[in-house]
Amino acid sequence: MKHARIAWAGAVHEAVESNRELLLTRSPWAGKRLKFDEVVWLPPLAPVPQARTILALGLNYADHAKELAFKAPEEPLVFVKGEAALIGHKALTRRPQGVTHMHYECELAVVIGRTARHVKKENAYDYVGGYTVANDYAIRDYLENWYRPNFRVKNRDTCTPIGPWLVDAKDIHEAFGGPMNLSLQTTVNGKVTQSGHTRDMIFDVPTLIEYFSAFMTLQPGDLILTGTPDGVVNCEVGDVIVTSIEGVGDLINTLGE
Amino acid sequence: MKNNLKPYWPIGTVYGALLNFKREWDLRAPQMPEAPYKGAPKAPVLFIKTANTFTASGNNIVIPSNVAEVDVGANLAWIFGANASVVACVLVNDVSIPHESYYRPPVKFKCVDGFLGVGAQAKSVAEVQADVVVLTVKVNGQSVQSVNYADTVRASQKLLADISEFMTFQEGDLLLLGSDCLPDGKRPRAKMGDMVEISAPGFESLVNQFVGAAA
Numbered sequence: 001m002k003h004a005r006i007a008w009a010g011a012v013h014e015a016v017e018s019n020r021e022l023l024l025t026r027s028p029w030a031g032k033r034l035k036f037d038e039v040v041w042l043p044p045l046a047p048v049p050q051a052r053t054i055l056a057l058g059l060n061y062a063d064h065a066k067e068l069a070f071k072a073p074e075e076p077l078v079f080v081k082g083e084a085a086l087i088g089h090k091a092l093t094r095r096p097q098g099v100t101h102m103h104y105e106c107e108l109a110v111v112i113g114r115t116a117r118h119v120k121k122e123n124a125y126d127y128v129g130g131y132t133v134a135n136d137y138a139i140r141d142y143l144e145n146w147y148r149p150n151f152r153v154k155n156r157d158t159c160t161p162i163g164p165w166l167v168d169a170k171d172i173h174e175a176f177g178g179p180m181n182l183s184l185q186t187t188v189n190g191k192v193t194q195s196g197h198t199r200d201m202i203f204d205v206p207t208l209i210e211y212f213s214a215f216m217t218l219q220p221g222d223l224i225l226t227g228t229p230d231g232v233v234n235c236e237v238g239d240v241i242v243t244s245i246e247g248v249g250d251l252i253n254t255l256g257e
Numbered sequence: 258m259k260n261n262l263k264p265y266w267p268i269g270t271v272y273g274a275l276l277n278f279k280r281e282w283d284l285r286a287p288q289m290p291e292a293p294y295k296g297a298p299k300a301p302v303l304f305i306k307t308a309n310t311f312t313a314s315g316n317n318i319v320i321p322s323n324v325a326e327v328d329v330g331a332n333l334a335w336i337f338g339a340n341a342s343v344v345a346c347v348l349v350n351d352v353s354i355p356h357e358s359y360y361r362p363p364v365k366f367k368c369v370d371g372f373l374g375v376g377a378q379a380k381s382v383a384e385v386q387a388d389v390v391v392l393t394v395k396v397n398g399q400s401v402q403s404v405n406y407a408d409t410v411r412a413s414q415k416l417l418a419d420i421s422e423f424m425t426f427q428e429g430d431l432l433l434l435g436s437d438c439l440p441d442g443k444r445p446r447a448k449m450g451d452m453v454e455i456s457a458p459g460f461e462s463l464v465n466q467f468v469g470a471a472a
Contacts, residue, residue: 051270145294150302
């Protein structure tokens with residue numbers, strides 16, 4: 001099942017995908033069908049009682065590490081983001097005036113499904129609730145070598161679109177054998193600029209869950225953004241960026257000023 | 258002094274500022290032009306304390322079995338209300354596994370379960386002048402550090418303005434205004450069994466005992 005959170009008719013609703021439409025699932029609109037372009041798409045994540053932990057990986061694809069002139073890391077290079085960075089599908093991300101290099105990053109996002117502490121790799125998938133697509137923008141003009149990648153590059157309002165769907169983990173495991181067998185692609189104004197495959201991650205999803213849960217307890221709704229492959233290019237105001245992951249979704253974003 | 262109100266507990270994202278005391282900045286200044294930093298930081302250097310780190314005052318903080326002692330990071334923190342306004346202050350202990358390098362994000366050093374002691378009492382911002390607050394850190398009753406917010410690199414409003422250039426604080430978020438180091442550049446350390454108290458005039462003290470991991 002593919003789940004969405006949307007705003008429509010003055011309120012926020014839960015929905016699922018059904019025959020290329022949205023099917024609302026809760027009272028008073030349970031059963032109501034809506035077209036994809038009739039709604040405002042929100043991050044497909046249920047609210048959580050306290051701040052969601054959002055972990056994001058840097059240099060987790062060997063080709064991207066090479067592209068950025070780094071040798072592959074020996075342990076996960078991870079940073080943390082705040083929730084205010086998240087926005088939904090078909091939203092506008094702000095590109096500050098005067099910057100020279102702002103690029104998308106198409107990433108498989110893992111949504112934790114149950115409390116994970118001291119999880120072993122072989123059981124890690126039991127703790128995954130689902131998967132979605134994240135576009136973790138970076139503005140390289142602001143890179144500094146202090147707790148790099150620093151927050152001015154990676155924790156900007158509106159700079160982490162996520163969605164459109166939260167896809168049940170079970171669906172990805174049944175259809176593809178798991179999350180490590182998915183192709184990724186980004187287009188800018190319809191032209192393919194990034195293509196890769198999740199099998200090329202340096203640290204795969206089970207390894208990441210084992211690594212993090214060894215020292216930090218993850219809660220349902222927490223996110224792990226698993227990094228991006230080779231092929232990031234500068235984008236300008238007005239560009240339409242579509243980050244796609246096979247079986248998970250096509251996340252559309254436009255840069256605004 | 259005890260109050261009968263429900264203890265404060267963070268609901269938003271907890272941000273912290275690194276290198277916000279002149280002493281630590283000055284001690285590190287000679288290395289700043291060198292690799293891997295290649296220059297002094299321009300924007301505030303930030304980190305996040307994830308929700309798994311929150312520990313109420315009075316509760317134990319577990320030191321992982323692979324480290325002998327941890328850094329005590331006494332901080333005054335701002336609590337945000339609606340429209341990114343500062344509404345209250347709270348004492349926190351930003352516990353870290355000691356780390357010399359500030360090059361990569363400190364997740365494995367700072368986001369360990371239990372590694373943020375949180376004071377029980379949030380005081381209205383109207384009652385606290387952040388830039389003159391003095392914190393006292395005691396380990397097992399012995400005073401080990403005095404943290405004076407007159408000694409910051411960025412005074413609180415300047416810090417907020419420089420961060421707000423690129424991100425907006427949400428209702429319930431916290432900003433740790435910085436922790437100072439000792440004259441040798443290190444922070445006070447806590448080991449298994451130590452009782453750590455952070456106090457400031459007018460605030461209920463933040464107290465946590467450090468214990469070993471259960472076998």
